[in-house]
Amino acid sequence: MTINATSKATFSQLPQEQQLLARSWQRSRDYGLSLHSRIDPFCLAKEDLRHAKQQHDALLRYLNNSLPLFEQLQQGRRCRLLFADAKGTILFSTGDPYFGNKAQKIALASGASWHEQSMGTNAIGTALTEQQEVTILGQQHFLAANHGISCSASPVLSPSGELLGVIDISSDMGEHSQDMLLTARLMALAVENALVMDQSHAHWILNLAPDAGSLQQPWSGIIALCEDGQLLGANRSARHWLTELDLPDMLGRLQQGELTQVKQGIALLSRQRSAHPNRTSCAKSASSQPLCPRETTALKLMARQIPLLIQGETGTGKDHLVRRLHQAGNRATGPLIAVNCGALPSELLEAELFGYVTGAFTGGTKQGRPGYIRAADQGILFLDEIGELPLAAQTRLLRVLQEKTVTPLGCHAPQSVDFQLIAASHRDLTAMVEQGTFRQDLYFRINGYTLQLPPLREYEAQDFNKLLKQLLAECFPKDAPFSEITLDDAVIHALRTYHWPGNIRQLKQQLEVAIVLADGHHINLSHLPELPQLTLTPPRTRDLKSLADQLIVQTLDECNGNVSAAARQLNMSRTTIYARLKTLKSESV
Numbered sequence: 025m026t027i028n029a030t031s032k033a034t035f036s037q038l039p040q041e042q043q044l045l046a047r048s049w050q051r052s053r054d055y056g057l058s059l060h061s062r063i064d065p066f067c068l069a070k071e072d073l074r075h076a077k078q079q080h081d082a083l084l085r086y087l088n089n090s091l092p093l094f095e096q097l098q099q100g101r102r103c104r105l106l107f108a109d110a111k112g113t114i115l116f117s118t119g120d121p122y123f124g125n126k127a128q129k130i131a132l133a134s135g136a137s138w139h140e141q142s143m144g145t146n147a148i149g150t151a152l153t154e155q156q157e158v159t160i161l162g163q164q165h166f167l168a169a170n171h172g173i174s175c176s177a178s179p180v181l182s183p184s185g186e187l188l189g190v191i192d193i194s195s196d197m198g199e200h201s202q203d204m205l206l207t208a209r210l211m212a213l214a215v216e217n218a219l220v221m222d223q224s225h226a227h228w229i230l231n232l233a234p235d236a237g238s239l240q241q242p243w244s245g246i247i248a249l250c251e252d253g254q255l256l257g258a259n260r261s262a263r264h265w266l267t268e269l270d271l272p273d274m275l276g277r278l279q280q281g282e283l284t285q286v287k288q289g290i291a292l293l294s295r296q297r298s299a300h301p302n303r304t305s306c307a308k309s310a311s312s313q314p315l316c317p318r319e320t321t322a323l324k325l326m327a328r329q330i331p332l333l334i335q336g337e338t339g340t341g342k343d344h345l346v347r348r349l350h351q352a353g354n355r356a357t358g359p360l361i362a363v364n365c366g367a368l369p370s371e372l373l374e375a376e377l378f379g380y381v382t383g384a385f386t387g388g389t390k391q392g393r394p395g396y397i398r399a400a401d402q403g404i405l406f407l408d409e410i411g412e413l414p415l416a417a418q419t420r421l422l423r424v425l426q427e428k429t430v431t432p433l434g435c436h437a438p439q440s441v442d443f444q445l446i447a448a449s450h451r452d453l454t455a456m457v458e459q460g461t462f463r464q465d466l467y468f469r470i471n472g473y474t475l476q477l478p479p480l481r482e483y484e485a486q487d488f489n490k491l492l493k494q495l496l497a498e499c500f501p502k503d504a505p506f507s508e509i510t511l512d513d514a515v516i517h518a519l520r521t522y523h524w525p526g527n528i529r530q531l532k533q534q535l536e537v538a539i540v541l542a543d544g545h546h547i548n549l550s551h552l553p554e555l556p557q558l559t560l561t562p563p564r565t566r567d568l569k570s571l572a573d574q575l576i577v578q579t580l581d582e583c584n585g586n587v588s589a590a591a592r593q594l595n596m597s598r599t600t601i602y603a604r605l606k607t608l609k610s611e612s613v
């Protein structure tokens with residue numbers, strides 16, 4: 025032990041690990057311990073131990089789930105894996121049963137305390153006090169009785185950032201290696217990530233990463249949000265970014281179904297509604313719906329890697345369908361990378377899609393990017409609004425689909441990729457082919473099979489009623505029994521006869537409003553304040569368009585040109601707004 029070095033150098037000049045040890049040894053002395061104090065760990069009574077374990081029920085479950093990591097990385101080593109709570113009490117202990125002498129076996133069992141107060145300097149107690157990762161080797165322990173072991177501990181933080189305890193790997197002194205701290209850290213990250221995703225009221229789980237390739241790695245960021253955008257929890261990587269993120273703006277983008285870069289260096293690359301069984305009724309009912317014939321057909325085609333093209337007006341459920349196909353299909357364990365081609369700025373589009381290597385272009389990140397296409401490897405690439413792709417990008421995409429390889433910008437080596445392609449558009453792509461704005465060969469490539477989603481106004485009565493029932497179940501507060509809600513016949517008739525320009529999205533929003541106004545009971549026409557206008561004979565398409573355009577321009581003006589804010593206010597996708605602005609611009613020329 026080299027703590028005496030304090031006499032030769034001033035305390036602040038010591039390397040950080042030595043400073044940490046010096047502080048811990050000083051605390052041990054202050055607790056009245058000496059080198060030859062007996063190991064006499066305080067042990068919790070059985071009932072108290074049961075209670076302490078209950079308090080960490082979810083954490084211990086997730087730790088158990090990550091045991092294969094420990095087994096694979098530390099296979100054959102004489103060591104034990106421990107979890108101790110914030111008081112230093114061991115709540116979980118597994119590993120080599122023969123490791124350690126008798127006293128240590130008792131001390132490393134569940135219920136024993138490794139707080140510095142009773143055990144002096146040790147990885148568990150010192151990591152808890154210092155709130156950082158610690159490795160304590162043999163004689164660095166304060167008590168001589170612990171000199172035969174070495175330990176590494178990594179703190180585990182709750183989704184709100186408070187210290188829950190530490191994961192520790194203890195071994196015989198000579199057996200200890202640096203990768204034990206790494207294993208403890210990886211397990212702590214796995215448990216923390218699972219705890220963030222387990223937030224019971226989470227409606228959105230966001231993955232954040234500096235690039236597509238780092239998505240869903242244990243060290244990428246995870247954030248859990250309520251339906252209204254309130255932050256419920258974040259893992260430690262995401263916590264670094266929280267100050268830089270504009271959560272309300274991000275939520276708006278999520279609700280519009282966009283997938284886009286949020287900030288330079290922070291990409292929001294994946295989003296999903298929570299799939300936790302206790303979460304909002306919305307998530308529960310959406311995933312538990314049986315497959316409809318259209319979905320069964322699509323899954324059959326996907327099993328043969330046939331590319332799908334989904335056509336449908338805004339709000340008809342293109343994005344919703346893709347998410348269901350991902351969940352139910354044979355690539356459910358792979359990523360779903362959804363790219364809104366209309367929302368990517370044209371100057372960045374190719375770099376974002378195909379990736380780039382270091383120095384490929386001015387403004388690119390130092391380390392380059394793999395791009396969305398490679399991020400979709402082994403999963404699904406969903407190219408929404410594919411009609412918005414410029415011709416140059418169409419040519420590159422065609423090559424990717426033909427050769428099943430992607431060549432990042434600035435690189436000559438093609439890299440193979442394997443993904444299921446699903447493209448979608450609200451535009452008439454055949455007309456675009458005729459006009460020469462969409463490549464015919466690409467159209468044939470992406471259109472192995474077309475799924476045409478009908479507008480809501482064309483739904484058969486039976487299908488409309490089924491959807492209505494489903495949406496009501498999804499919108500209804502999860503703690504209120506669905507059977508209580510009823511609808512006037514006049515309401516059903518009015519809903520059925522309206523022409524719904526915003527399709528399912530608009531219907532869903534109207535129902536949400538009505539449920540609130542009706543206090544979750546009987547909905548009549550007065551709970552749908554928009555209905556008197558809704559039930560009017562639909563205006564001619566041209567008039568409707570100009571009315572909508574006026575509204576878009578006016579709202580954009582009110583939002584100082586902020587398209588995301590206007591889209592939220594109008595409950596429209598940003599793509600639709602951009603598309604209308606483009607048309608308006610060309611009409612005014």
Ligand SMILES: Nc1ncnc2c1ncn2[C@@H]1O[C@H](COP(=O)(O)OP(=O)(O)OP(=O)(O)O)[C@@H](O)[C@H]1O
Binds near residue numbers: 343600
């Ligand atoms: N079959 C369905 N069942 C329940 N909800 C649905 C269904 N289809 C769509 N929705 C809901 O309607 C809203 C709009 O759906 P979605 O975003 O998938 O439409 P879209 O066609 O992709 O729209 P856009 O073209 O504007 O992006 C979402 O809130 C979605 O959850």
